[in-house]
Amino acid sequence: MGLPRPEELISDVNLKKMPSKPWMDTLPVEFKPGFYCYGAKAKNLAYVDMPNARDFHVTDPDWKLPEDWKKIVLEGIKQRIERFRTFHVFMDICVRCGACADKCHFFIGTGDPKNMPVLRAELLRSVYRKYFTSSGKIFGRNGGARELDLDVLKELWYYFYQCTECRRCSLFCPYGIDTAEITIMARELLNLLGLNTDWISGPVANCYRTGNHLGIEPHTMKSTLEFMCNDIEDITGIRIEPPINKKGAEILFITPSGDLFADPGIYNCMGYMMLFHELGLDYTWSTFACEGGNFGFFTSLEMAKRLHSKIYEEAKRLGVKWIIGGECGHMWRVWHQYHDTWFGPIDFLEEPVSPITGTKFEHAKSTKIVHISEFTADLIRHGVLKFDKSRNDNLIVTFHDSCNVSRGMGMFEEPRYIIKNVCNHFYDMPDETIREQTFCCGSGSGLNAGEIMEQRMRGGFPRANAVRYVHEKFGVNLLANICAIDRAALPPLMNYWVPGVRVSGVTELVANAMIMKGEKEREMNLRMEPLPGKGGE
């Protein structure tokens, strides 16, 4: 990775020392390699009709902005102030008490004061004050206001693509000021000028065309699932035929596309198919609605809506009754907090009822979307599934609460209940680092790019630090989670900070322990490694 050794990486961080220059005087911002994502490509912006499509190179002095860029930004601010009470109130009521300051994983990992949530917000607030408040107009800098110029714009870009929208700060704010909301607004403004990153705009364009971020075409998706089924057959002796685009199925299943592609998400995907097969569930995959994640959400709310419109359209076309969503973080924030407003009323689907247990998921009666962990926990509670927990005996497990599911939904018990039912060894990390206080993986909201590895390793330090604690204390060697970005981001984080800890989804653990009807005696886990007692540890 070309990074310093872990013990050296954060040796330059001093949370108690601030620069001698006031923060308004530290421009222009220095684009440090390892801390910023590459700029968006013209073709990806153009494909989804984003403005000012051109190849954007961050370190070029000329950002090739439209001539009236300043007017565009200021009108954009005005429009959002009038449209979002969140943004309006959050721009006005911060008292700079500093409660949020040391809550941000990026501030803790970098010591950069502009990574304090309060200051990240002030970067934009200062512009807002200058043009939209009387105190800013009259008192100028003494009123905390500053002119919008190119240097300020570049600073906004740099720091609003250093926020993972994890909302940890908003938990501690006495007024609930939510930096994620401010970042969403700031990124919308930046996107009015075509200032996106390659790692977000590429997946957005892919998702628009193929239905998923990775650009997997329908036939490839089918063969990918079939490859997984080959492995499942090798492991269990059971042949599964995954239903694809099946009309009239009862349930549409959608998971983030990371589960179709990358290790260790694929094991989770195998787990979903094994679970549904064992239940005899009447469900279907869709090759069109094949992405639960939504990188549009890291671009603009409009783009998020454009990308997720396919979900209900496809549910309607296939004639399903309701939808189960796989394990993913920001996907669930979007599904939970935005879907019904965007796409409702969803009167062409039925209120979800588990066909296996009869449980009515009344809390999902309007959106008709149930989380796989809710579905699985209910199955376990009803004793529908049989487990051989000893198959997971080599695993000493801890659970990472994904930010969005935690602070944008509040699902803490379901995954823990599941894990404890399929694993014998489970230990939680310290209270200040889990559940609603969970620390981000450091790579969310489109920041999982390879070119910002240093920022990610620094931002993931608080998470890794807590894992290291349970690793040393209890011998924890597996970090379970219910988020596709986590499954992509945590393995490098663990390799760097806490070698010896692996990463998995929760459903992988379920399927590994689940005793399937007619299965052969299993010798291997889903990763095709020997099971404990079968030549394994």
Next chain:
Amino acid sequence: MGIGLALISVLGLILFAYLGTAVIGLNALFAVVFPYAAFIIFVLGFIYRMVQWGKSPVPYRIPTTAGQHYSSLWFKQNKIDNPSTAWGVALRMFFEVFTFRSLFRNTKAEILQGRLYVGSSKWLWLGAIAFHYSFLVIFLRHMRFFTPETPWVISIVESLDSFLQVHILGSPILYITNLSILAALLYLLGRRILDPKIKYISLPSDYFPLFLILGIITTGVLMRYFFKVDVTAIKELTLGLVYFKPVVPKGIGSLFYIHLFLVSILFAYFPFSKLMHMGGVFLSPTRNLANNNRMERHVNPWEYPVKHRHYEEYEDEFREKMKKAGIPVEKE
């Protein structure tokens, strides 16, 4: 940044009031005109700001959830920190407004020898709660100046505030809130100066209200305990304001006018400043909405249709590949 500017501004205001009354003798200006003007600015300004915020709609329901959610499963919901009903929201807001629940959650992060330590930290909460409640009690106690007969509620507040029954050097009975608000203000000011992080983010508008309120409290304390002022004359003045029959009694010293002027400034400054967090906290959508998103639809008044890809276009692009792979299609 800006601590000097804020201090000089407040000292300037004090000097202005002193010169205006003791030297030039424009007592009526300070006793009548400024208080009325300040009160009007406060009321209209406060309403204006709330209306402005209220005019911005709440397009999405995005509470910050801080506990286990409600679901049809058997897990116990945290009804206060993750409410799913209006009653739950009311409880959450009650604890937020009256006990500063989010601030009570505060922690402190420290890095020692390359390891991160996160521990509980209640000092900010304590300082904030001490300041706000002391201010509230002092504000209520002052109602005796604006009512001909002191209401019994106010008398109870006064007696509670003075239950220590202490007299300093034969002065009137000591109010606990006089001590607690000074301690809290000095703490809040102190951390802005001594904590490098807080110092770095502080604006002149963060120091100004602290110095202003310190000035108000100091002049009030001086009048009560150290320099005897003519309370009867002052009450004549304040009641005159209430009954819209303003009078400017003789024998009221500049100390009182400085006090009154700083209070007037505080009222007039309020709607244009961060002090509006008092109203804003009630309008914060991450706190005042129920997390019932999948049960009840939230409507966005300005939602508009967006261009998106339809299945037909998708199938048109991939039909041959889909057919070859044996995936069902709409049009053969």
